[in-house]
Amino acid sequence: MSKFPFPQAGSAGSAGSASGPASGAAAVRVGGPVGRTLGSGQVRLVGGLLGRWQRRNADATLPHALAELTRAGNLANFRRLTADNPGRYRGRYPFLDTDVYKTLEGLVSELARGAAGPEAEAFWAESVALIEAAQAPDGYLGTYFQGRDAAKSPWSDLAWGHELYNLGHLIQAAVAAARQLGDGRLLAVARRFADLAVERYGPAGEPLYCGHPEVEMALVELYRETGEPAYLTQARLFVARRGAGRLTHGIFPPSYFQDEVPLRDLPSVTGHAVRMVYLAAGATDLVLEGEAEAPVPLAQLERLWDDMVAAKLYLTGGLGSRHADEAIGDRHELPAERAYAETCAAIGTMQWGWRLFLATGRADVLDVVERVLFNAFAVGTSVDGRAFFYDNPLQRRPDHEQRSGAESGGEPLRRAWFGCPCCPPNIVRWVAQFQDHLAVASASTLTLALYADAELRSAPLDVTARTDYPWEGRVTVTVDRAAEGDRTLALRVPGWARGATAHLNGERVGTGAEPGWLRLTREWAAGDTVVLELPQRVRAVRAHPHNDAARGTLAVLRGPLVYCVEQQDAGAPVDDLLLTAADLPGVREERDETTWGQPVVTLATELAVAPEAAPEPYPEAAPEPAPATAPATTNGTTNGTTNATTSGTTSEAADDEAASDARERVPVRLVPYFLWGNREPGAMRVWLRQF
């Protein structure tokens, strides 16, 4: 018997259509070797942290976004085209239509699960009518370029105009509405615009492409929804053509647009961070639709991903080291206080990672997706769901002056909205789609990729997962219904969960057979229960030795969560605190139910203080004693022994560590990074000094 309380989906993987609701539809309706993504009619978040975030999305963030879009003029930009005498376009950027589309994409999911209120329904009705009315007779839609007073004519500036980026977000909202509400009106608009794009830039058209990738992912999804192969072909063309250097811009170099080298030959992720990961996600979608015809082989996409994870991603999963050009940095260029790590880049990284998991089944890719989700992405939204970070640094200095966001001025912490408001609407849609990124199923296997308190149904198994993850590491999976015959339940064992154990109906089962996965195959019966214990060890990590900005520091993690120290929780300036590995056993886990109005695990300890003593900024270094051991090998080890100098701990550090016994120690509380900046503005550090 299933406890699932809302509409039955078709069998896993059944195709929906624009003419009727397809309540089982996921945002990405696709499968790979591991199975097909389970969608909103098949997965329901019940509680826990992700469930709370999703409720906050419907109750606070979505209504807030609707009000801001109305206030800022995004909706008025469509309305003005329906008037006899259109007024001026409001806003600075040519992509402000997308903030309506992204919000609609999220709104549709919230409406479909009955979580959104009447103001969401009213916004939906009004905006669909305006979008329909604003579309030009030839199918064109881009309010910046339409109307008598338009600054530029359509298709005159592919590098910066974002017209196909606009189309991409329109398509994604339209597909969501067709699948989840059975409302095909937006899909009809999107198809007319997509057909125009195919006519202009298809196999027989100009061999051009958009300055901001996004439409590639969307066209693949439009193909999945409609079955029209021209959309798939167009997506392939856009990915394959990029790198030809056709995007000319007075300010940004070709690498900003990933237009210097074709993606199939790109040695490392580069350029504008959001553009990079959206492009890679689209290219991975094309692999999922048939690698033989995909412009970029899966091996190249995996190589780019692995290289990004190894050398370009922040500990939090944030991507983008430079404010200049919102760009990815060089290898190991990861300054904590200058981290750009845009919230949209976190979303794009998860979109790419999810598709890469579908294509490869790699559990370590999901570890990264999870890291991004609980850190670089989650930090972008305030506890009340009505304020946002655009950039997500890992350090704030006490005298910090630059305000949050792409523009100068404004709030010292999260802002209610931005002149370039790409992040908040992206948050709305991503949170609304959490359930589409938790599990996949094939005829034989249900795979739980990420953990949440949720109910899941699939062809092989219906299960209920109960957990307080990530605060606790116990996940209890109970089978509610099983198909006849042997079926597999696959559970991800995160790489950080050393010592994970599992019990099936009280009997211990092994977890070590396959790195990253626990697979249990049997004839299941309702009531069978698997209890997975993922030890949420408090652990410290240091940065790669080439990450100069973080050398000589440690960061603290617990499970998938990165922790930080905010000034209000430290008995001395955060820049003067010293943390060594020897401090870890003294760290106490505490549950705080009040500070943020929700249960949170914080970490209490006492740390040594090294107040800034030397008045000189660059005091002369004392001569180093000659090394007693053989020179280090390139990986920083000598005969398997970590070499102190190359691993980031100098002899000076060792002296300091020894001396730290004598130092004053002060109480310190570490809090999850995603919660920082919800109290009064102050200094914050993820990486704490070792010496």
Ligand code: FUB
């Ligand atoms: O260009 C559209 C969006 O605006 C980008 O994705 C963000 O990085 C911001 O620049």
Ligand code: ZN
């Ligand atoms: Zn953004």
